[in-house]
Amino acid sequence: MARPSRAHERRAGLVAAARRAVVERGMLDLRLRDVAEQADMSPGSVLYYYPTMTDLLREVQREAVDRFCAGREDAVRHEPDPRRRLAAMIRSGLPSGPGDELCVLLYELGTIARRDASYAAEHIRLYERQVGIYAGILGAGAATGAFTLTRDATTIARNLVALEDGFGLHITMAVPTVDTARAERLLLACAADAIGCDLDDLEGDR
Known part of the structure; x- marks a missing residue:
């Protein structure tokens, strides 16, 4: 046998x-x-x-993208309140600190996306999947009257994901220029401006 x-x-x-x-x-x-x-x-x-190493690293990237996005989906799946759901989404996208393994991995793999179309495609999938989660939260909040969006949901979602990426890079630098708590406050403030309601009372609310 x-x-x-x-x-x-x-x-x-x-x-x-x-x-x-x-x-x-x-x-x-x-x-x-x-x-x-x-x-x-x-x-x-x-x-x-x-x-080839390229074959292996593409699989590493695919697995990392799926794991990161699944974690974000899990973070908001069972939260019924739109404001808390949005705040949970923001927290789930930021590195916990310079040693956050998954975020560091994604940033490292992202460095070659500008030179390799296959890595770029996976990086785009990561971005669009996160935008989709945000847009769903924003759209649902607007539909229930909890949010008064200043722009369409997709535009706000794209801006929030881009801001997360920027803050994440600063958090994971050898000498961080911002920490996770500060980045969270800044993102909550930006989101509050975009949805027309205050999120200050949700800072640190777990």
């Missing part, structure tokens, strides 16, 4: 190893050897499962 294939398990392990290697070394310094060492495998064995 043939033994069951462990290829799926091996590939999942390599994705996890590559994820750790990207966070530790960064994309600019990353080598095949780094991934192999993290996985406790030879470089040749890594290439057996992923013929």
Whole structure:
């Protein structure tokens, strides 16, 4: 009787190893050897499962995008109040600090999106999926009368995601120029201006 294939398990392990290697070394310094060492495998064995580093890193990026967006969806799924739902969405998009592994991973992978169309496509998917979540929250709030939107929901959503990205980069820099709490306050203030109601009393409300 043939033994069951462990290829799926091996590939999942390599994705996890590559994820750790990207966070530790960064994309600019990353080598095949780094991934192999993290996985406790030879470089040749890594290439057996992923013929190129590009193939492996695309899978790392896809998994990271799905995990990040699923986390954001979970953060707002069971909150019925539109204001608290919007505040929860804002909090779920910011890094917890400079060592936030998932956010650092996404930012590192984003550095090559300007040169590689396939990475860019995945980065666009990340952006659009977040915009969709925000737009749904904003539209629902407007429909119930909780929000009075100053612009259409999609425009506000795109601005909020872009601001999150900017603040996130500052939070995860070697010398952060803003911390998570300050970024959250600034985003809540921006969102309040866009929805026509105050969110100050929701700061720090978990």
